[in-house]
Each structure stands twice: as C-alpha cells, then as structure tokens.
Amino acid sequence: MIETQHLNVQPALKRPDDFYNALVDMHRDLSEEQSQLANAKLILLLANHIGDEATLEEALKIATEGLN
Amino acid sequence: MLQSHQNPVYEFVHSSDQDAPTPVHHPVIIVGAGPVGMAAGLDAAKQGIAALILDDNNTVSIGSRAVCYAKRALEVLDRLGCGQRMVDKGITWNLGKVFFRDDQVYSFNLLPEADHERPAFINLQQYYLEEYMVDQINQQETVELRWKSRVTQVEEKANHVQIQVETPEGEYTLTCDYLLVGDGANSGIRKMMGLESSGQVFQDRFLIADVVMETDFPPERWFWFDPPFHKGGSTLLHRQADNVWRIDFQLGWDADPEEEKKPENVIPRLKAMLGEETEFELEWTSVYTFQCRRMEKFRHGRLLFIGDAAHQVSPFGARGANSGIQDTDNLLWKVKLVLDGKAPDTLLDSYDEERVYAADENLLNSTRSTDFITPKSPVSNTFRNATLLLAEEYPFARTLVNSGRLSLPSVYHSSSLNTADEDEFDSNMVPGTPSTDAxxxxxxxxxxxxxxxxxxxxxxxxxxxxxxxxxxxxxxxxxxxxxxxxxxxxxxxxxxxxxxxxxxxxxxxxxxxxxxxxxxxxxxxxxxxxxxxxxxxxxxxxxxxxxxxxxxxxxx
The missing domain is CATH 3.40.30.10 (Glutaredoxin)
Structure with a gap:
C-alpha cells in the first residue's frame, strides 16, 4: 500500500453505486476501441480538473501498484 | 527536378600553410563549414580570435534541410552579421494550425510580446544561411575558410592539438590551441577519437518533399495528425523563400527509402494533399530517420564539440541548427578570454556544463514531441487520439497536443557562472537568462x-x-x-x-x-x-x- 499525502483515498462519493454504474454504463454501446478512447478522454478530463501534479503522481503510482 | 536554387561551387585554394617547413599554428581551428561551424568562425572573428575553418566539401547544403530559425538564433546571427539578410529573405510566420483527420483542432500564435526586433520564427532554406555566412566570412580578415580540406588525423599534445589535413594537393599538418568539432551528426572526428554519442534511435521514416508552387496558402505552419490524404501518418507543411514549400510525410519504419523518394511515388502523395488541380513542381526529396542522442561530454581536453556532432535531436521543434548556433554563442567568448590569459582554461568546462544542460532540455522536448507525433504503442496512440479529439472543443487539451515544442533558448538556471539573486526583482531576467530585447x-x-x-x-x-x-x-x-x-x-x-x-x-x-x-x-x-x-x-x-x-x- 502506498501512503498518500495529496490524493484522497478515503470515501468521497455520496452515491458510490450510482457512479460505478454510470462508469460501466458509459461503455455500453461502445466497441473495444471506442471504450479505450472514452477511458482515455475521461482520464484526461479528470486529470485536468484535479490540476495538481503531486496528486496525480500519487494516483499514477497506485494505479500500477502490484502490476509489475 | 526543378531547381529554384543553384548551389555555388567553392574552389580549393592553395594555402601557404601547405608549403611551410614546420606545421603552422592557428589559435582556433574549426572542422566543418555547416551553419554551426561557420557561426563559430564568425564568432571567433567578432571576438578577435584568428580562426581557420576546414570543410571536406566545396558547396553549401544540398537541399533545404534546416528551415526554421528561431528568434534567439536570429539575434545571435545579428551579432555575427547575417541576421538581416536572413529576415529579409526568409518567411516570417507566427500562426500554427493543427489538424486531426478532417478537422482543424486548434491554432496557436507564436507572436510573443510586441517591441522585439526579431520575430518568433522565420523559415529559410539552409543553403541561404550558409551562403550568407560564407559571404560574411570572406569579408573577415581574421577567419579563413578552406574547402576540400578533410581532417584525417587528430592528435592531442601537451599544449596544443595537431591535425592532418587532406586536400586535392596532398596532405599537410597544422596545429592549434583549440579544435572546434562541428562536422555534423555523423562526426568523423568523434569516431576517430573513439567517442560516442548515445541515446535513442526512433524507428520511423519521414519523407521530405520541397515543392515549388504559386499558391495563396498563408505563411503558416500546418500540422496534420492522421489526415485523410495520408492516413495513419502525420504531415507538416511549411513555407520557405522563393515559393518553395516544405512538406514532411511520416512514412513508418517499413517504408523503403529509395522507392519513397522517387518522383513517381512522391507526386501522388502531393496530389492527394494539395488537390489534383494545384500546380507544383518537385524540387528536392529526401527520406530521413533520426536519433535523439548526445555525447556524454562536449569538451574533451582541447577538443570542443559543437552542434550536431555533440547532440542530435528529432526535427520536431527546430532544435538542431538553432541550438548549434547557441553552442558557439556560448563558447567563443570563453575561448577568447582563455587565449588572452584573462580566464583559466577551466572556464571552457562551463561550455560543457551549460550546453549539456541545454542539450538535455532540447532532447527532452524533441523526444516528447516525437512520442506524441508517432505513438509507439496502442495505448499511447489511444491517449494521443483522445487528446486530439478533446482539443477541438475543450481548451485544456490543446496544451497537451504536442506537434513540436518550438525552440526557445535555455535559461542556465544553475550555471556555476551565475551569481545568485540577493535582491527582489519583479522581472524574469534572472541570472542565466538570455537577455530580452527592447x-x-x-x-x-x-x-x-x-x-x-x-x-x-x-x-x-x-x-x-x-x-x-x-x-x-x-x-x-x-x-x-x-x-x-x-x-x-x-x-x-x-x-x-x-x-x-x-x-x-x-x-x-x-x-x-x-x-x-x-x-x-x-x-x-x-x-x-x-x-x-x-x-x-x-x-x-x-x-x-x-x-x-x-x-x-x-x-x-
């Protein structure tokens, strides 16, 4: 587990089930390639909204934790 | 193919150095009469150093090659006496447009604040710069350029460098205090000395086509990602002098360079791009690959490596010739002080320090541009396309689009030659910065x-x-x-x-x-x-x- 100083890893969504459903639902009618593109756009939009490199770096680290 | 420009041929001229019983000494000898070697020679003349330039060829650049000259390079060329001719002949441009598939994604204006003498960029064929430099050198008494003179041996002695020069009339020997090595990306002297330039080779090929056409296209930089006329690749359009237009097509690694540069293969690509009805003539084609690499050190004793011999970048961002001219801008005043005994020889170590720092900045920028333009994995391609799709309507994504981060001079923030600020200033002219104009x-x-x-x-x-x-x-x-x-x-x-x-x-x-x-x-x-x-x-x-x-x- 990675200790974070900037990234909030405690529950923050008021209706987590709704968001999770919307996230999966976003891909419903998309091809594999379109899904990849939608995910990439989503990441770029959210990263810009967060707008803080230190926070994003922590998220990048956690995202690949245990994968390699 | 049409020729809008005739390359001059410079004759080999016999030198009295060839007849001297003992090797003649020159304070500074420069190897290579490309833009960077000649900038070194002209800078030496400005500093009051007697310099000799040796080149194994007898003409200027074949083909347009480096075509974008940035504000800072023009300012240095002003000091060397060539800036005004460049600006007069060159095409000044400020507007860049970026396209993705069928659509314009956004445009950018490079125009910095008003009230600077020089524009952000001009486009001009490299052979013009070289011709202007040769003319300027010929007006100087203290710098001489010898054509058809190849350096075949370099030997560093205790307090000088000895070189062997091969000419149409045979070989002769010369000595110098400092040898400035500007013999290009495949530097023969670098190899001769067993020195390496290491980095990344990009597995991609690009076709350059220079075409002559009368058109009302504006003088702008147009960059296409995956355009309908060249699917899967990128294309770049730039205007040069004499109605010559530079078009670059990304071909991919599997392309056959010899086949691709044949007019019968280039012309259909151009027609697809420019439209069947546009009249043009093909002037020059070339297929190139590139590397992003540098030498570990730019100074090796009395040898100082400059320009592409020291560092090589991808063409995206116009950081090759522009940074080479900044190398010599950095170096020659230091050589002058050392030759005059006013500064220790170690001052030349700061050339290595400052220009390695600049080279790393240029390498980083040009490598990142290359990665964006030619994604090397499916996922990087996905992010690239996602960025371009968003950029059309969402401003934040435009800052992520990287079709080349165009050359800006390095600020030597941490140079050992700086004296750190101790007072407060409301100005970005911090120590290490190249001065702004006014x-x-x-x-x-x-x-x-x-x-x-x-x-x-x-x-x-x-x-x-x-x-x-x-x-x-x-x-x-x-x-x-x-x-x-x-x-x-x-x-x-x-x-x-x-x-x-x-x-x-x-x-x-x-x-x-x-x-x-x-x-x-x-x-x-x-x-x-x-x-x-x-x-x-x-x-x-x-x-x-x-x-x-x-x-x-x-x-x-």
Missing part, C-alpha cells in the same frame, strides 16, 4: 547595443535623472578597467547630466527596457558577452560586481 534610442534595439562581444553593465539612474558621485566613480572604474572592462550603459540620465568617461547613454523612450528589467533607480545588471545575465543588484557594490565578474569568467 527598443532603445532612435530606432535601435537593446540586443544590438549589447551585441558588442563584451561584458555589459546596465545601470538605471536616480529618479531625478542624476547619478551620485560615488556611483559615477565606480562605473567609471568598471568601464576603464585594464582587466576585463565592462561596457557601461546608463538609462534615465537627463540630457544636462554629463556622461561619465567610457559610458553610453541609453534612451528608453517607450519605458519598456525599464519595465522588462524592473529597472528601479540604482539597479545594475551584468551581462556576459553572449548576452546572458550574470548577476543583478538593486544597488551598486564594487566588491560584489568584481566577485560576479570573477565568477562569470571561471576565475573563482
């Missing part, structure tokens, strides 16, 4: 005034347009030093005030010089001969200035 006097420019190959000091007079007796004496001492005299410029002195001995009055009629340097009364800036800022203070202090000058010349 209009001064009647239709003159600040960078012209300090383009005198000397240390310059800029002093802002008191609010009432006077200068105190103590400051007057101090500045007079600096201006008339027997050691390294500083050319003193004074801003804001009223007309009735007499000018201290050895100093120049500067009129800042628009107030921009004062604004850009945050020139409150009493402020003093010290500039190196390459116009980078060495130090700045809010008040004059003789000891501090002396210490900063020592630091900037490697004496402490």
């Amino acid at each position: 209009p001064v006097n009647e239709s003159d420019w600040f960078l012209r005034v300090i383009g005198n190959n000397r240390f310059n000091g800029l002093f802002f007079a008191e609010q009432d347009g006077t200068i105190s007796e103590a400051n007057r004496n101090l500045l007079t001492t600096l201006a008339n030093s027997d050691d390294i005299a500083i050319n003193i410029l004074i801003v804001g002195l009223t007309a009735d005030q007499t000018l201290p001995n050895g100093m120049v009055r500067l009129a800042d009629n628009k107030g921009l010089l004062t604004e850009r340097f945050d020139g409150k009364p009493g402020t003093f800036y010290l500039f190196r001969p390459d116009q980078h800022i060495a130090a700045r203070w809010r008040a004059l202090d003789q000891q501090k200035i002396a210490a900063a000058l020592n630091r900037a010349t490697g004496r402490s």
Whole structure:
C-alpha cells in the first residue's frame, strides 16, 4: 500500500453505486476501441480538473501498484 | 527536378600553410563549414580570435534541410552579421494550425510580446544561411575558410592539438590551441577519437518533399495528425523563400527509402494533399530517420564539440541548427578570454556544463514531441487520439497536443557562472537568462547595443535623472578597467547630466527596457558577452560586481 499525502483515498462519493454504474454504463454501446478512447478522454478530463501534479503522481503510482 | 536554387561551387585554394617547413599554428581551428561551424568562425572573428575553418566539401547544403530559425538564433546571427539578410529573405510566420483527420483542432500564435526586433520564427532554406555566412566570412580578415580540406588525423599534445589535413594537393599538418568539432551528426572526428554519442534511435521514416508552387496558402505552419490524404501518418507543411514549400510525410519504419523518394511515388502523395488541380513542381526529396542522442561530454581536453556532432535531436521543434548556433554563442567568448590569459582554461568546462544542460532540455522536448507525433504503442496512440479529439472543443487539451515544442533558448538556471539573486526583482531576467530585447534610442534595439562581444553593465539612474558621485566613480572604474572592462550603459540620465568617461547613454523612450528589467533607480545588471545575465543588484557594490565578474569568467 502506498501512503498518500495529496490524493484522497478515503470515501468521497455520496452515491458510490450510482457512479460505478454510470462508469460501466458509459461503455455500453461502445466497441473495444471506442471504450479505450472514452477511458482515455475521461482520464484526461479528470486529470485536468484535479490540476495538481503531486496528486496525480500519487494516483499514477497506485494505479500500477502490484502490476509489475 | 526543378531547381529554384543553384548551389555555388567553392574552389580549393592553395594555402601557404601547405608549403611551410614546420606545421603552422592557428589559435582556433574549426572542422566543418555547416551553419554551426561557420557561426563559430564568425564568432571567433567578432571576438578577435584568428580562426581557420576546414570543410571536406566545396558547396553549401544540398537541399533545404534546416528551415526554421528561431528568434534567439536570429539575434545571435545579428551579432555575427547575417541576421538581416536572413529576415529579409526568409518567411516570417507566427500562426500554427493543427489538424486531426478532417478537422482543424486548434491554432496557436507564436507572436510573443510586441517591441522585439526579431520575430518568433522565420523559415529559410539552409543553403541561404550558409551562403550568407560564407559571404560574411570572406569579408573577415581574421577567419579563413578552406574547402576540400578533410581532417584525417587528430592528435592531442601537451599544449596544443595537431591535425592532418587532406586536400586535392596532398596532405599537410597544422596545429592549434583549440579544435572546434562541428562536422555534423555523423562526426568523423568523434569516431576517430573513439567517442560516442548515445541515446535513442526512433524507428520511423519521414519523407521530405520541397515543392515549388504559386499558391495563396498563408505563411503558416500546418500540422496534420492522421489526415485523410495520408492516413495513419502525420504531415507538416511549411513555407520557405522563393515559393518553395516544405512538406514532411511520416512514412513508418517499413517504408523503403529509395522507392519513397522517387518522383513517381512522391507526386501522388502531393496530389492527394494539395488537390489534383494545384500546380507544383518537385524540387528536392529526401527520406530521413533520426536519433535523439548526445555525447556524454562536449569538451574533451582541447577538443570542443559543437552542434550536431555533440547532440542530435528529432526535427520536431527546430532544435538542431538553432541550438548549434547557441553552442558557439556560448563558447567563443570563453575561448577568447582563455587565449588572452584573462580566464583559466577551466572556464571552457562551463561550455560543457551549460550546453549539456541545454542539450538535455532540447532532447527532452524533441523526444516528447516525437512520442506524441508517432505513438509507439496502442495505448499511447489511444491517449494521443483522445487528446486530439478533446482539443477541438475543450481548451485544456490543446496544451497537451504536442506537434513540436518550438525552440526557445535555455535559461542556465544553475550555471556555476551565475551569481545568485540577493535582491527582489519583479522581472524574469534572472541570472542565466538570455537577455530580452527592447527598443532603445532612435530606432535601435537593446540586443544590438549589447551585441558588442563584451561584458555589459546596465545601470538605471536616480529618479531625478542624476547619478551620485560615488556611483559615477565606480562605473567609471568598471568601464576603464585594464582587466576585463565592462561596457557601461546608463538609462534615465537627463540630457544636462554629463556622461561619465567610457559610458553610453541609453534612451528608453517607450519605458519598456525599464519595465522588462524592473529597472528601479540604482539597479545594475551584468551581462556576459553572449548576452546572458550574470548577476543583478538593486544597488551598486564594487566588491560584489568584481566577485560576479570573477565568477562569470571561471576565475573563482
């Protein structure tokens, strides 16, 4: 587990089930390639909204934790 | 193919050095008469160093090659006497447009703030720059260019370098204090010395086509990602002088370079792009691959590597020739001080320090551009396309689009030659920065005034347009030093005030010089001969200035 100083890893969504459903639902009618593109756009939009490199770096680290 | 330009042929000329019983000595010998080698020669002449340039060829660049010259390179070329011809002949452009598939994604304007003499960029074929440089060299008494002269051996001795030169009339030997190696990306001397330039080879091929056409396309930089006329690749369009247009097509690694550059294969690509009805003539084609790499050190004893021989970048961002010209801008004033015994030989280590730093900045930028333009994995391709799709409507994504981060001069933030700020300034002219420009006097420019190959000091007079007796004496001492005299410029002195001995009055009629340097009364800036800022203070202090000058010349 990675200790974070900037990234909030405690529950923050008021209706987590709704968001999770919307996230999966976003891909419903998309091809594999379109899904990849939608995910990439989503990441770029959210990263810009967060707008803080230190926070994003922590998220990048956690995202690949245990994968390699 | 059509030729809008005839390359001159320069004759081999017999030199008396060939007949000398013992090797003739030259303070500085430069290998390679490309833009960077010739910039070194011209800079040597400006500094008052006798220099000899040797080139194994007998003409200028074949094909247009480096076509984008950035503001800072033009300012250096102004100091070397070639800037105005470049700007007069070149195409000034500020607007860049980026397209993705069928749509324009966004446009950008490079135009920086107003009231600078030189534009952000001009486009001009490399052979013109080289011709202007040859002309300029031929007007100098202290720099000589010898064609058809190949350096076949280099030997570093205890206190000089000995080289062997091969000519149509046989070989001869020369010696020099310093050998400046500017023989290009595949530097023969670098190999001869067993030195490496290491980095990344990009597995991609690009086709360059120079076409001559009469068209009403505006002088803009147009960049296409995955356009309908060249699916899967990228394409770049640039206007050059004489109605010549540069078009680059990304071909991919599997393309056959010999096949691709044949007119029968190039012309259909051009027709698809320009439209069947557009009339054009093909002038020059070339297929290139590129590397992003540098030597570990640019200085090896008495050998100093400059330009592509030292560092090589991808073409995206125009960081090749532009950074090479900044190499010699950095180097020659240092060589002069060392040859004159006014600075220790270790001052030349700062060339390595500062220009390796700059090369790393250029490599980083050009590698990132290359990765964006030619994604190397499916996921990087997905992010690239996602960015381009968003950029059309969402401004944030435009900052992520990277079709080349165009050449800007490095700020030597952490250079050992800088004296750190101890006062507060509301100006980004921090030590290590190349000076900004501003209009001064009647239709003159600040960078012209300090383009005198000397240390310059800029002093802002008191609010009432006077200068105190103590400051007057101090500045007079600096201006008339027997050691390294500083050319003193004074801003804001009223007309009735007499000018201290050895100093120049500067009129800042628009107030921009004062604004850009945050020139409150009493402020003093010290500039190196390459116009980078060495130090700045809010008040004059003789000891501090002396210490900063020592630091900037490697004496402490």
